[in-house]
Each structure stands twice: as structure tokens, then as C-alpha cells.
Amino acid sequence: MSTPQPGILAAAPGFSRYLEFSAVADCNPAPTLAALAARAINEEIVIGLGPGLVQRLGHPVDGLRPLPSLSGPGCEIPSTQADIWFWVRGSDRGWITHKARAFSQMLKGSFRMERSVDGFTFDQGLDLSGYVDGTENPEGDAAFDAGIVQGAGNGMDGSSFVATQQWLHDLDHFDTLSEAERDDTIGRHISNNEEFDEAPASAHVKRTAQESFDPEAFIVRRSMPWADASGEGLMFVAFGKTLDAFEVQLKRMAGLEDGIIDGIFRFTRPISGSYFWCPPVSNGCLDLTAVGL
Numbered sequence: 668m669s670t671p672q673p674g675i676l677a678a679a680p681g682f683s684r685y686l687e688f689s690a691v692a693d694c695n696p697a698p699t700l701a702a703l704a705a706r707a708i709n710e711e712i713v714i715g716l717g718p719g720l721v722q723r724l725g726h727p728v729d730g731l732r733p734l735p736s737l738s739g740p741g742c743e744i745p746s747t748q749a750d751i752w753f754w755v756r757g758s759d760r761g762w763i764t765h766k767a768r769a770f771s772q773m774l775k776g777s778f779r780m781e782r783s784v785d786g787f788t789f790d791q792g793l794d795l796s797g798y799v800d801g802t803e804n805p806e807g808d809a810a811f812d813a814g815i816v817q818g819a820g821n822g823m824d825g826s827s828f829v830a831t832q833q834w835l836h837d838l839d840h841f842d843t844l845s846e847a848e849r850d851d852t853i854g855r856h857i858s859n860n861e862e863f864d865e866a867p868a869s870a871h872v873k874r875t876a877q878e879s880f881d882p883e884a885f886i887v888r889r890s891m892p893w894a895d896a897s898g899e900g901l902m903f904v905a906f907g908k909t910l911d912a913f914e915v916q917l918k919r920m921a922g923l924e925d926g927i928i929d930g931i932f933r934f935t936r937p938i939s940g941s942y943f944w945c946p947p948v949s950n951g952c953l954d955l956t957a958v959g960l
């Protein structure tokens with residue numbers, strides 16, 4: 668029986684490295700993917716395949732598509748669609764570095780690294796803005812139902828779709844806002860993490876309220892802060908049984924429903940964006956039968 672990659676629904680790790688690669692022209696990705704499929708998959712790694720790569724294999728995965736670039740009134744959402752995504756997770760940055768090196772070496776020659784971002788847990792689950800991130804995340808069976816494909820047959824059941832976006836914060840600007848203005852961008856009080864009714868329609872939790880969509884749009888968020896010499900922000904990661912729930916939320920955040928853009932654009936913006944399909948696990952290894960391997 669196929670099961671989800673265990674890192675998808677596991678508790679947040681202390682540290683992560685997110686790696687994205689693109690296939691080089693004229694390469695045959697099949698041998699690299701076969702080598703990946705021979706590796707044991709545990710909680711310390713989650714692997715996703717992009718739409719271009721899957722198409723190249725000649726076996727499209729229903730519902731997998733590139734992340735769209737969107738333009739709203741005062742915000743830009745880029746698509747930097749890649750072909751393979753690795754989420755290396757753990758409690759020790761040294762081991763994460765070595766595992767990431769091993770994956771890079773496996774891909775050498777056929778894939779080019781496009782992005783490597785190191786994430787970390789801030790004070791048990793805060794975004795760098797200081798707000799708790801993940802409060803309304805579904806848990807247990809609800810997380811499984813929201814995040815994992817079921818009833819789609821062998822090779823697909825147990826798989827998941829993931830949206831990844833690197834967001835770059837402007838914390839210097841955020842610091843100039845009053846506490847009330849900052850609370851309005853999120854729609855929660857930083858002092859007690861409570862939602863408040865008077866929050867403006869632009870408040871992030873009003874834009875993304877999962878029950879407010881028809882059908883309801885639940886996603887399993889597994890985002891982590893990042894920081895390096897280029898700046899700091901949030902590596903946004905959301906798993907879903909399809910990509911639709913994420914996409915309707917993103918469109919509403921960008922003001923494409925009603926012209927109102929999400930308050931978080933006052934201090935942050937996405938600088939990357941990709942969709943991937945995370946194959947299920949069978950006998951401890953990736954099950955790639957859905958893509959013909």
C-alpha cells in the first residue's frame with residue numbers, strides 16, 4: 668500500500684534546506700529519477716516533481732501545472748517554475764548540508780540548481796514578523812484529508828501537491844507601522860494571537876479564511892522563516908490534495924476577486940513560485956509508477 672512521504676505530515680523540523688533544480692536541455696531525466704526512487708524515504712526528506720519534468724516523462728499527472736504568475740492592483744506574484752524540489756529536514760544543520768550535497772551530486776549533469784534556501788524554526792512557530800504562523804492549520808485526519816490524494820488509484824493515492832514560494836520581507840518598513848497597523852495586516856493581535864472582527868477586509872486571515880471559499884479551501888502549511896545575506900522572509904510551503912485550494916487563496920490575496928490586495932503585501936512579496944507533485948511511498952521508497960517508472 669502506498670503512503671504519503673512521511674515528512675509532509677510530520678511536525679515541523681528545527682531546520683530545513685529547500686532545493687530547486689531545472690532539467691538541462693536534452694537530458695534524459697529517467698536514470699536520475701530511478702536513482703532517487705532507489706533511496707529510502709524517511710521524515711528527513713520530501714521530494715516533489717515539477718510539471719515540465721513529468722510531461723517530459725510522457726505520463727502527465729492530473730492536476731499538476733505550472734504556478735501561474737499573477738498581477739494584482741499593487742502586487743506582483745512571479746512564477747519561477749522548477750523541475751525538482753527537495754525539502755531536506757532535520758535538527759542538525761551539518762547533516763542537512765551533507766544530505767543536500769548528496770542530492771545535488773545525484774542530479775549533476777542532468778539538472779541545474781536554481782535555488783537553495785535554508786529555513787529555521789523561530790521561537791516554536793513564529794514568522795519573522797513576530798506573528799504565530801500555522802494556528803489554523805488542519806491537523807490529524809483533517810490534515811490527511813486536505814493534503815493527501817485519496818481514491819485516485821495506485822500510484823496516485825498517498826501522493827500530494829505542493830506550492831512553494833520564497834517571500835522576501837521588508838522588516839525595516841514593518842517596524843515603522845504601529846502595532847494596530849501591523850495587527851491589521853494579519854488580522855490577529857500579536858499580543859495574544861486572537862482574531863478580531865474589526866480587522867479590515869484586506870487582513871490576511873480574512874483573505875485566506877479557509878471556510879469562506881466554495882468549496883472550502885483547506886491546505887496544510889509547512890512554512891519556515893529564512894534569513895541570509897540577501898535578506899529575510901518566509902519560505903511558504905503548502906501541501907494539498909490538489910493545487911486548487913492554494914490557487915484560489917492566492918488569487919484572492921492578489922485582489923483578483925474584489926480588487927482588495929492582502930495586507931501582508933505592505934511588508935512582504937514573493938520572489939519565487941513553483942508547483943510540484945510529491946509521489947507516494949511504497950516499500951519505503953518513492954513510488955513513481957504514475958509517471959511510468
Ligand code: HEM
Pocket residue numbers: 794796798799800801802803804832834853855871872875876877878886901903905913914916917920931935
Ligand atoms: C510571507 C507570506 C505569509 C505570511 C507571513 C503568512 C502569515 C500568516 C499568519 C501569521 C497567519 C495567521 C495564523 C495561522 O492561522 O497560521 C496566516 C494564516 C493563513 N495563511 Fe498565511 N502567510 C503568508 C502567505 C500565505 C500564502 C501565500 C497563503 C496561501 C495562498 C497563505 C494561506 C494562509 C491560510 C490558509 C491561513 C489560515 C486562514 C484561516 O483559515 O484562518 N498564507 N498566515
